[in-house]
Each structure stands twice: as C-alpha cells, then as structure tokens.
Amino acid sequence: TVTDFDGNFTLSGVEIGSTLTFSYIGYVTQEITISSNTQLIVKLEDDIAKLDEVVVIGYGTQTKKEITGAVSVVGPETIEKLKPTRIEQALQGQVAGVNITTNSGSPGAGSTISIRGVSTNGDSRPLILVDGNVVEDLSVINPSDIQSINILKDATAGIYGVRAANGVILITTKTGRKSMPLTIEYNAWGGFQQTTRKIPVLNATEYAVIVNEAYAAAGSTPPFSDLSSLGIGTDWQDEVFESAPVFNHNITFRGGGEKSSYSYSSSLLSQDGIVGGKKSNFTRFTNAATYNLDFLDNFKFKSGLTLTRTKKNNLPESTLGSVLFNALNMDPTKSVRDSNGEFTLANGLGAEVVNPLAQIANTFNRNKVMKLNGFAGLSYNFLDHFTAEANIQFNYSEVDTYRYDPEDFYGTGKVFNTFTSEVFEGFDIFRDYTFDGFIKYENTFNDDHKLNVLLGTSVFKTTGVFSGRIGRDFRDNSPTSARVDLALDQEDIFEERGSNPKFDGRLLSYFARLQYDYKGRYLLSAVIRRDGSTRFGPGNKFGYFPSGSLGWVISDEEFMGNNNFFDLLKLRASYGILGNDRIGDYRFVSLLTGEGTYFFGGNDAEDEVFGKATGGIANPQIKWEKQKTIDIGVDMRILNNKVNITADYFNRRTEDLLVSPQVSGLLGTGAAPVVNAGIVENKGFEFAIGYSDTIGEEFKFNINYNITGIKNEVVSVSGEGEFLEGGGFGISQPEISRMEAGFPLGYFVGYQTDGVFQTQDEVNNAAVTNVATQPGDLKFVDQNGDGVIDLDDRVNLGNPLPDATMGLNISFDYKKFDFSAYAFASVGNDIVRNYERNQQLVNKPIWYLDRWTGPSSTNAAPRQTIGTSPNTLFSDFYVEDGSFIRLQNVQLGYTFSNDNEGSFFDQFRLYVSANNLFTLTEYRGYDPTAGTGAPIGGGIDQGIYPSASTFLLGINVKF
Amino acid sequence: EDENSEEFFNSENDYQLALVAAYDYLQTTAKFYQYAEIASDNTLCGGESATDSPYIQEIDDMIHSPVGQSDGGLRTMWQWMYEAVNRCNYIMEFQDKTDFPNKTSVIAQTRFLRAYYNFILVKWWGDVPMLVDKRIQFGDQFTIDRTPKGEVYALIEEDLIFAAANLPYIQNETGRVTKGAAQGLLGRVYLYQDKFAEAADVLEDLINNGPHRLLTSDEYPNMFERDWENNIESVFEIQYSDVDGGSYDCFQCLEGNYTTFFNGPRDFIDSTGKFDAGYSFNIPTQEAVDAFEPGDLRFETTILDIEQYIADNPGSSYDANAGYEQTGYFNRKYIARKGDLDIADAALTNPDNYRAIRYADVLLMAAEALNRGGISDTRAQNYLNQVRNRAMLPSVSTTGTNLTNDIYKERRVELFGEGHRFFDLVRTGRAAQAIDGFVSGKHELFPIPIEEINLSGGRWAQNPGY
Known part of the structure; x- marks a missing residue:
C-alpha cells in the first residue's frame, strides 16, 4: 500500500509476526515485525548513503547503485550555497574531472567548461541539456531553478552519441511533487563586488625615472627634466575599478494535486561591473513554469516553459586595447581630465593605449537576449512492461545587438579614434527543436534477472536568421540620436552584400540501449547509436557509435559475507566510441560566401559593387571525429556509509580529429578546410572522498574533497612534423601557442632565457638574435648550438593546462547555525604575461624597478631602453606559473525555524556570504583562473578582467 | 541559402x-x-x-x-x-x-x-x-x-x-580594365623579358592610338591627390574607398589602402589639415632623395621633408623620437590625406587609389625598349624628354648606353615611391650594386x-x- 499525503495508512489482514517493509526514496528502508494489532508509528531515517538516489543518465534514470558509468551529481544544496550568477560557478572545483576557465570576470561573461581535459583544437564544450533541451548559452539560466546537475564523463554518455564526445551535462530543473501543498519560497541576496587585485605599476616619479633611463639608453633626450614635482601621479587602476552592487530576487511556487504537480519561479538578477559599473551591467529576468499531469495511472504528461530576458552592457575587455590594458599602460603623470575638463589625450603612447576613462565614457555596447524555451512530453505505459515516451523541446531566441561608436578623439594616430560616428544594430533569431521518441521495456525474471531495453530516435534541427544594419553620420554626437534610422547613411549589411543571413543544421539519430543486472550484483549496459549530421557530405553523413559498461557490486557477493567494512564496493568499467560533428555547416561543399568587393565609377558608397567568390575551402571527405574512451572506476562506502570514495582512471583518445590545419596557399585565402587529421590523448585519474557524520545531536558536518590529474598529449597533427599555431604575443610576433605531436595541446613555444647579459664580453661570446644585443638584454639559450638565436631555438615554455585541479568543501550545522566553506585549486598551469605594451611612454609593472642597471646589478629583469632590444621577443621571461588556491565561498547562516503551527512562515534563514575571498598564487597578473579557454592560444593574459570578490547578505524564506 | x-x-x-x-x-x-x-x-x-x-x-x-x-x-x-x-x-x-x-x-x-x-x-x-x-x-x-x-x-x-x-580604350565605368591597361601591362611584361621589339610595338601603339597624355607641369602636383584619381595620365589604376570599415584580422577584406597610413609620419599633426599621421614605414633614404636633380618639379610631390614642412607650416608637429630608421623624409605620393570618412579602423580605410600604370611609365618603358632594343634612340629621346620637360628639366640628347642610363635615372625619380624600383634594378642587373x-x-x-x-x-x- 501507499500512504496518503500526511503519511497515514491502514493495512488489514496482517498477521502478527509478519514483517512489514517501509521504504521511501532518500530514506533508509525499515523492516518492522508486527507484534500487536495496534497503531504503528514508523519514523524513517534519512539515508545518508542515498544509494537509491535517482540519477539521470539520458533517456531514463538509474539509482546510484546501478550506475556503471562515470557520473557526477551536483545537487541543489551546492547551488543554494554558492549563489552562483551562472551555473558554471557551481561546477568549478565541485566535481572531479570538470574544469572551468572563466573567460572574463565581467558580469554575465561566459566560461569554458572542459570535462576530462581538452580533446580537440576545435569546439571542446560538452553537450549541455536542460530538461532535454540543448542549451548553448548558459547565461540565460537562473541557477536557483536547478534541481540537479548530472555530468556524464565517460563513454556511457554515448547514448547522446553525437556531440557527447566532450561529455554531457544534464540539468534538471525544479518542479512540484504530487500531493504537495503549495509552498512558496522567497530568496533574496544582495551585496557588493570589488576587484581581487590591482597589478602594482610604477607611480609617476618611478615611471619618470625609468622612462628617462630608457630614453638615455637609446641616446635620446630624457623627456622628464623635473622629477620632484611628479609625486605619485594618477593611479589609473584606482580610477577604473569600483565597488559594484549585485542583487538577486527569486520567488518560487510549488505544489501538486492528486494527479498533477506544478511550479512557477521568477527571478531578477542585476550585477554591475567592477570596471565601468553600469557600463558593464548584466541584468537577467527569468520566468519558469512546469506542469505535470497524470491523465491515467499509465498515461502521463509533463511540460515546462521558460522565458528569459538578459541585457548585457559591454566594455572592451581582455584584449589589447581593453579598459584594463589601458589602465595598466597609461602614463601616470597624466591626469584623468585636462585643465578644460576634457579627458586627457594619451599622445605619445602608441596607437593602442588611450585614456581608459574616456574609453568607458565613449563605449555604448549592449546585447539583449530574449529566449523562450520549453518542453512537453507524454509517456504511456502498456502491457505492464512497456513504456512509450515522446518528448519535444524547443528553443527560440532573439539576440538584439547595439553598438554605437560616437565621434571621438583619444590622441594622434590612435586606432580607436572615430571620425564618423557609426551605429550597428543587429537582430538575430535562433530556433531549434529536438524531438525524441522511445520505447522502454522493463522486466525482472525470476527475481534475479532485471532487463531494461530502450529503442529510440531523435531529430534535431537548428536554424537561424541574422540581420544587421549600419548607420553613419548623425546630426549630433549624442547617444540618444544614435539609431540607424536616424542616420544620414544607412546600410543593410546582408542585403547590400548579397550575403546569406541564414543557417540550417540537422541531426537524425537512432539509438538502442540494453541494461541488464543479475541480482543487482552484476551490471551490464550497452548502447548503440546511429547519428546523421548535415555537416558531412554524402557517404559520410552517418556514423555508428557503440559503447558498453560493466559493473560488479562486490560488497553484495556472498564471499564478502560478514564483511562489515564495506557498505558498498563496486567496480565499474566502460568503453565506447563517441562522435563529434562540431564544425561549421556545409564545409564539404564550396559555397559562394567569399568577400569580393570593388569600386567602379568612383570611390563612393554608390560605386561599391559586391561580387561573388568562393568562401571556405571545402573538403568533401570530412567525416565524424571519433573519441575512444576507457574508464575504470571504483565506488565505495565505508564506516557505516560515513565515508564515500569514488576513484576513476580514464583514457580519452580522440581520433580523426576535425582540425582546420594550414593548407597550401594555392588553395587561396578562404577559411582553412576542415580535415580529419590528428590524435589527442587525455589520460588521468579522478579521486573524490566525502566524509559526513553527526556528533552528538546537534553537530553535523560534511567534508568533501576531489582531485583530478590529467596528462594531455597531442599524438599527431596532420602530416609529419606539422603543427597548428595560434595565440598572439605583442605586436606582429610569431604565434606562440602550438598543437604539435608530443606536446600538450596549446603549449607555448619561445626562447629560454639564462639571465641577463652583464658585460659586452658576454654578449660578444654568446649567440644572439639579429636584433642588436647589448649588456642588460635577456640572454637566450642557443638550443641547437649553431651560434645564432633564431626560430629554431624556441622550445616548450609550458602550457595553460593544469596538471591537477582539486576542490574542497566543508560544511557543518550546529543547532541553528550553518557554516560552509569551499576552496578549489589548480596546479601546474602556466600563463603568459601579455599586458605590457612595448612603447616608449607606457607605464610598466613595478618589477621593472629591479631592472638591470649595470654589470652585476641583476638577472631579474632586462635593461630599460626605447631603442631596439631583443627583450620584447617572446621568452620565458613572460611565462609565469599560474597555480593557485582560491577560497571561493564562505557562508554563515542562521535559521529561525518555526515550530508553531499557523505561523506566517515555515522557515526563515539569514546568511552572510563571501565569494572569491582570496587567492593564493605566485601569478602576478589579475586572475590566474581567467583565460580565453581557447585550445590553442589559451592562457595568454592581456589584462584579463578579474573575477570580483563578492560580499553578500541574503535571506531564504519558506511559506 | x-x-x-x-x-x-x-x-x-x-x-x-x-x-x-x-x-x-x-x-x-x-x-x-x-x-x-x-x-x-x-x-x-x-x-x-x-x-x-x-x-x-x-x-x-x-x-x-x-x-x-x-x-x-x-x-x-x-x-x-x-x-x-x-x-x-x-x-x-x-x-x-x-x-x-x-x-x-x-x-x-x-x-x-x-x-x-x-x-x-x-x-x-x-x-x-x-x-x-x-x-x-x-x-x-x-x-x-x-x-x-x-x-x-x-x-x-x-x-x-x-x-x-x-577591350575598348574607354570604359563606361572608371576602374574597369581598358585596352590601354592591357597594352601597358603587356609592354611591361615584354620589357621584363628583354623582348624590346615587342615591347616597343605595343607601347608605341598605345602612345599613338590611346587616349592618354601626361599631365601638364601645372597639373602635375595634383597627380596623387584624391580629386585627381583616374586622371588622363592614369592608364590603369587600382580603386580604393573609405566607405567601409576594416580590421587587422583580414587585410584582404579591406576596401581601403592601408599602405598610405603605414607610410605616414608618426604622431604627425598637420596644421594645414592636409596630411594624416601614420606608422612611419617606407622611409626614403638620403641617397634616394639626392637622386633628384635641382629644379625637379617632382621633388616636392614625391618627398615629404618633415622638418621643412613643420617649419613652413607653424603649428604642425610630429614625434621625431617615435619610430625606427627615421630619416625625416616620407613617401609623399602615398601617405594618407585627411578628409576621408576615417571609418574604423581609420588607418586601414584610406581611399587613395594606386596608380598602377601611368602614361609617364609607358613613355619611359617605350624609350627603354627603343633604346635597348637598338630600334630608335631618337624616338627614345623624344619619349624621355617628354617626361623630363614636364618635370621642368632640360632635354637630354644622349644616345646608346648613356641614354640607357639616363632612362634608368629618370625611371627612378619619376616612379619613386610607386613600387617599381626593386624589379627595375633586378631586371636590368643593377640590384647587387645598388642594394x-x-x-x-x-x-x-x-x-x-x-x-x-x-x-x-x-x-x-x-x-x-x-
């Protein structure tokens, strides 16, 4: 029998002495022997082990005990604790094998998620599904709507075949339960953010000393004659950083009737930037509703609808010429504004460095996204063992882009000077839908043989249409009149150029899965999936992706008989081949997408003619990239389920890698063709341990630690001795990041230094570059001993991939207090310092105070000169260890629980929380966690926008 | 689609x-x-x-x-x-x-x-x-x-x-290839192979039957200005425009001529509002500047002597310390002028056309072919002297190898800054001694x-x- 909502039940005809079994998901099953025919009160206990916890594995669920793949789960508690503004923040350091690189600390900025290493130089993002819906942009999701995040890390993700190669993240949103009274939950938090770091740069006097020295070294007249009046000057970083507010409101209604359940939630987040304040504000407004109804006991309906609006204001960030780059390089003797109250011009600082405050004032960029997505599904159970399910999911989004460049002048010859104001208005629409249909058969034979078979099909279609208009020349230079339709000169960029504003891609898949277990002890699962992608040409469209996994619950074996040590001991193994089609559309056919514009009859707009030329270089032979993944893991619980250990070894080998290598110039300038060439291997281990216990009645605690070690190696790329390059350094220097056989993906290649030349004799006796070298210059190692320093002397100087990442969570509850702390760390990742502009009059980091000034002065930093020197060439002088430990969250809460019936609220919790409290690192730049995440060219820091530290006060109220 | x-x-x-x-x-x-x-x-x-x-x-x-x-x-x-x-x-x-x-x-x-x-x-x-x-x-x-x-x-x-x-000599739209362009280029191609008779034939056909002429001495200083693009002396001209923006990510996508900005003086402020600043590439050497004869009308149009210019135009300035290998001279034919839209990136979007084949070049090529081919030094002198006289320089009356050298000398100064010099030196075997x-x-x-x-x-x- 089942109980009613309040837990009441009646059983008749139960004989004295018989045993009743009471079970409920998430609680320890209890057996009670009936001794008398009276009222029975049964109190179930929380099952700490949660072995029956349901885990979503794709087109179905399994209990934790049954799982044979490497699956990690992040529950709602974690998300509640961290208050992430984006979901990625809830994954960082929480789950073994998942690494997050923050692209920028600016509000609403994205992150790069990699699961078990970087396996491709292309798109290495995992597949992310929210309630079955493919989601590419996580910024639109309200983290507090999330019930759980399941991460499929090994070949068992193969049920998703296509695009599952980089792992799958399954996000389930919260919904109501049947027979649940209306619960209202209101959460609010707010606080402020500030920068975690300023890079120490020279003050005005120090700057003038160094600049004078650099001029003198080159035989030029030192520009500063009177140093005494300069003082400290302007601290440009102080000028651009500010303390910025952030707040979030979230209200949720949940409940259910006898046959239905529902939920609705709404949230509003607003976050200003620590650079630029409102000019980099991110605002998100979400509405999510779900409704589930059982028409019949065996015929069920589920649905959900989400409407999200986001708005993000953007400032130039994380590149050469970004606001922070300018703040670092700007002359400290200059004031923010001149005597007329105008922004000071940055004359003499090269073409890129401008007054960062003028830049903020003149930037008007914003992106608005309106996204509507939803799902609906029916399931029908028939003939006892069969269930048929059909689901449809859709995404519709409108991306509205606005960019206004007013007329502005930052100084002579600046690349950012705008002489004709221009507005760009873009409006892009993206649509996609996924249809899944499948039939499941579930049966148990002779109590011992449990069989589960799934057959299904999935169709995915994505389309989009872009529009963009440019307007130039406005009657005045004010932002209010800066609209394309008010411009004297208007242009529709797609229409005028005859370029195609649409895209269209499709996938068609069939899949089958068999799961079998014998006595819950021997577990087996096999998946085969056939995928067809429109990204491949005739003959190569379809790929077959098989995977299989085995599990052995040793602790249930009879030979373990009286073992009291292991509450659970399970061995798992999986192997499979997964596919990847993440390349551009139609790269197998040559399309007329090339640029070919010329002028006949004059140079004016009306003389412009747009021709047709072939675009990207086509390769008709391209086919599926294949990833072969082995995983061997062990799960155990010991000491009465108090300690929980999971360990995995994995080897992911990506073959037929879809790369865009350099190709012969005979093929022209079209985008490089996509070819299947290359092998990348990611080998590693994951280890997670959790310990939770209760001491006395009132003190509960929980400690979780995880560590992941990954060794990444490129086994081959294209032809012999070839490599792919990326990642700029300085101005027009050779690219410094490579994908090359025998090295980690994206390693840095440059000169190794051996201190600084102290004397002319040393210079005369050493190999040097063809740039004139003097004492005080960096000494490069002549690797091949040929007596000159040239490109052949460049060596591996490190790589941006961490050797190991780890996370530590501690939480405890004492009476009505709760406390949690969470830290994560990365070891062995290198970062290239690329935020110093090599120009006569730009400012410099403070470590140049330790420059070389004469024989035997130092080996720490080279001499200062405005003349030519080889010191600006890329060498290990610019590579730093980016290892770090960050205390990501500390939170202290107090719950005013209410035991009295009929009170206004059921629970009221007040808490204070600090995010990103401090980071221990030797890295001297802003933020060792930040990077572009690019597989080739990642880890190059151009003054990247640091993650803010945040101090919050919040409440949770349940009604 | x-x-x-x-x-x-x-x-x-x-x-x-x-x-x-x-x-x-x-x-x-x-x-x-x-x-x-x-x-x-x-x-x-x-x-x-x-x-x-x-x-x-x-x-x-x-x-x-x-x-x-x-x-x-x-x-x-x-x-x-x-x-x-x-x-x-x-x-x-x-x-x-x-x-x-x-x-x-x-x-x-x-x-x-x-x-x-x-x-x-x-x-x-x-x-x-x-x-x-x-x-x-x-x-x-x-x-x-x-x-x-x-x-x-x-x-x-x-x-x-x-x-x-x-193709016709006159196209309805400027910028289209004409018969004259084809003949001029064919003459140049023959000359590069020392096919002097063929070169002389096709170039003289263009001289005698084509629509082109030299700009007069009065007109000459305007030759490289925007208002004088596609002028009568221009046999083939590459069209650039300022109506589109551009970026360093794709030079081949540019509609503007970035070289003019790259050739300009660093941090140059021109009080007359004529010239834009630049990135100080392509710096004339003193030796090249000295190759101009006194009184050569072309000198001022060809070479920007920045110190002199600043002295002549008070309020102008430039950063003499900025830039590498600076001589104080700039390639005035092809440095960016002000007055264009300067759409981002302003350095890349200059509308200044490149005069790929000028009639003066046609005359000098014809002269060279006639002289070196031993066909007619008289006609060669005539063509050379048309160019010299337009530059306000006296006629020459040399013949044979002396005339050849005079033609070479004239090519250098007439076509200075236009990208011909290197291959002229190579094809005539003079590069090793000059470079x-x-x-x-x-x-x-x-x-x-x-x-x-x-x-x-x-x-x-x-x-x-x-």
Missing part, C-alpha cells in the same frame, strides 16, 4: 559578380608595391621599432628568414595572389556555360586580371605553380609542380593580347615561403641561395 559554387554562372549577372570578386584582389597588391619599394634602395622599412613587423624589416634587410616567409609576410602575399588567380580561373572554368552578349568583355577583363596576378607571382618568385582555367580543389595542392617562368610568361602574354584585342645586402644569383627572387613548400608535399625546390 548560400549558393553552391558548382551551380553558378546561369546568367550574365552571375559572371559579372564573379568578375567583381576577381577585381577585388587588385586591392591586396598595395602590399607588393610597398614591400618592393622597401626592398629597393629607395626606402627603409621604418615602423615603430626594430621588432615591429619583422617580415617587412626582413624584406628591407634582404634576410627572408622563416618569420619573413610566414603569415603577414611573403606567405600571405603568395596566398593572396593564388586566391586572385583562382577567382579568375573560376570564371574561365565556366566560360562556356551560359552565353550573353558581353561575354567577350567579361573574359577579356578576367584574362587581364589573371595576367596581372600571374605577373606579380613570376616577378617575385620566378618559376611558380601555374593554374590554368580551373579552380584548384582541396587535394590538388599535392600534385602541382612549379612551372618554368617562361611558360608562365607565355600565358600572361596570351591573356594580355586577348584582353588588348577585345645593401643583395646577393647576386639569390635575391633576384624571393624565397618560396618554406611553409608553402611543406604544405604542398615538399616537392618544390627552393629558389637558389635560400
């Missing part, structure tokens, strides 16, 4: 659109003229510092290391010209698909353009893979060998003869970018000496 390139050419319009795209790559050739000037004894690389744009520094210093041969340098230039040739061959591949009345004109323009691009390839690299009437497909790059330059020249001549025979670091038997050609040799299967031999 994007059109499939295999299913195109169904109407005249399709052919015209493909032809526009073939013209487009003329704009990329600015880099060749700028680099060729820097390679010669006329100018130094300059730029911000010794490490700014190493691939241009190396062109100047005759080094051509793998850096100089890589992207941004020789490799990019090689790629551009093959893209350009492929665009022409795309039309040629489908020339028989659809008929329409103007087709001969379309094909004639296409063949001129192919010759123009192939001539650059053969000048810079000698024997080059020659692609004929067919686009190259992925995979083909491993099967194509270098073609002896004689065969490449033969195709160039054929194309230009066809173009000259089938520092020039090694005979090696530097007549640039190295095939090493990467290109590798990417084509490593079967091509490198040019001698590299």
